[in-house]
Amino acid sequence: MTERHSPDDHPFAEFLREPTADSGASAPVGSRRERRESTSSPQRPSKRPRKRRRALVAVVVTLVLIGGLAGAGAYVYTTFEPQISAILSADTSEDYSGDGSGEVTVQISDGDFGEAIGTKLQAAGVIKDSKTFYRTLLKKDPQPVFQTGTFKLASKMSSTSAIAALLNPANKVDYTVSIPEGTTASGIYESLASVTGMSFDDFKAAGADFVSLGVPANAPSVEGFLYPATYEFQPGQTPSEMLKTMVDRQYEALDAAGVAVDQRLQVLTLAALIQGEAGSVEDMYKVSRVFQNRLADGMNLQSDATVRYGAGGSAVDTTEAEREDASNLYNTYANPGLPVGPIGNPGSEAIDAALHPADGAWLYFVTVNLDTGETIFSDTYDGQLEAVKQYQANHPEG
Incomplete structure (x- = not known):
């Protein structure tokens, strides 16, 4: 009779063991039937890695899509940030009510647009929030066209009132002066003094320093170099600045006529005589x-x-x-x-x-x-x- 041995006695016994459901533990398989039943179990660990790979791909694709949308969103926000900010702040931005009180002057410069104007008004205490002003401005149809110049407004105005005040010509406080052709320098000083409230002597003193205004040193005076036209000077401008503007305008006229720089005095002398x-x-x-x-x-x-x-x-x-x-x-x-x-x-x-x-x-x-x-x-x-x-x-x- 042949002697029976326990499976544990087999020299390759460790390779005849299969892992159990316990983490990493090994158990002997006692029979072929048991081994067959074990291999035919509904739990099929060989399929699990494939599912994990599919899930990982889906996550990666989702992240890529989200990243792309985030990049596009960043571009849109960067490009249209003012409009987006105005819309997002529609429910939270603040505003004063009414026409305000007191007096505040604000200068609107050439090239100022809605946002820049709102910033100036907020800094001057006219409105409470520049974003609210801009949002209110965007709702206007047609869009307002603001004139350049200095305007008399009030403190703590609503955005709507501030817009209306800027569009009212009566609130414009420029120093507008019209100088007829042939007017002497003395006559120009009188007109400027009358419009601005400054003294005649202040303008006369500024004109006496004519070289600093750009007039040639060989000229006897500023006479002839002040171009006759209508000017809108701003509060705060000095007499020298106003006269310098007129001198520069005369040079524009001479340049347009093709007059050489060294011929300016002679041409103006004859032209003034003709005038x-x-x-x-x-x-x-x-x-x-x-x-x-x-x-x-x-x-x-x-x-x-x-x-x-x-x-x-x-x-x-x-x-x-x-x-x-x-x-x-x-x-x-x-x-x-x-x-x-x-x-x-x-x-x-x-x-x-x-x-x-x-x-x-x-x-x-x-x-x-x-x-x-x-x-x-x-x-x-x-x-x-x-x-x-x-x-x-x-x-x-x-």
């Missing part, structure tokens, strides 16, 4: 020709306007003594050539006339009607005498 003597824009080009013909012929210009400027006063006519006074450097009766400098501030038409005189042989002219500006041009002295008689008939008091 002061011509009765109309059409006559400017004839007056220019008269003066240039006389200069070419070596004749004195004999302009009463230049004598009057140098002598002072407001009379239209000049006296014989004034016309003989050679110490008056603006006296073109006693001194040859152009006067020492401009006698007023010419506009663009006078500058153009100085550069482009009309064709003609005229050597004389006289304005025979001071009310209408009618002017007679003559080639000869006899013709001039006849024109003077007509002037005297029209103005016997002169």
Whole structure:
């Protein structure tokens, strides 16, 4: 009879053991049937790793999608942050109510848009929250168009009231001044002082330091370099800043006309003379020709306007003594050539006339009607005498 051995006695017994459900523990398998039943168990550990891999792929895909959406969201937020912020803060942002009280001035500069204006208003204490202001602005249809300038507002206004106040022209407090062509520097100082409330002497002192304003050092004064136009100066601007703006504008006109830098003083001197003597824009080009013909012929210009400027006063006519006074450097009766400098501030038409005189042989002219500006041009002295008689008939008091 063959001797039976226990399975544990088999030399390969450890390889005949299969793991149990316990963690890592081993148990002997006592029979083939038991081994078959064990291998046919519904628990199939060989399938589990495949499920884990599928779940891991799903998680990775989800994270990628979320990351992509997050990136797109970051781009959208970065691009449209002001609008998004305004919308998100719609329920939490604060606002004052009513029209406010007191007085606050705010300057709206060229290029300011809704957000920048809201920031200025909040900093000045006009509104409580710039985001609320901007959100309110976005609801307006059509969108408001704000003018540049300084506006008189109030403290603690609602956003709606602040917008309405900025759109009301009555709240604009600029220093608007209109300077006619030919106005002297002294006349400009008077206009500026009247509009701004500053003193005439402050503007006169600023004009006396004309080199700092950009006027050539060889010019006798700022006269002629202040461009006549309408200006909107802001509260807080100094007399020097205002005059500098006018000088810069005159240079723009000269540059546009093609005047060389070293010819500015000469052109303005002739243009101011034309501006002061011509009765109309059409006559400017004839007056220019008269003066240039006389200069070419070596004749004195004999302009009463230049004598009057140098002598002072407001009379239209000049006296014989004034016309003989050679110490008056603006006296073109006693001194040859152009006067020492401009006698007023010419506009663009006078500058153009100085550069482009009309064709003609005229050597004389006289304005025979001071009310209408009618002017007679003559080639000869006899013709001039006849024109003077007509002037005297029209103005016997002169």
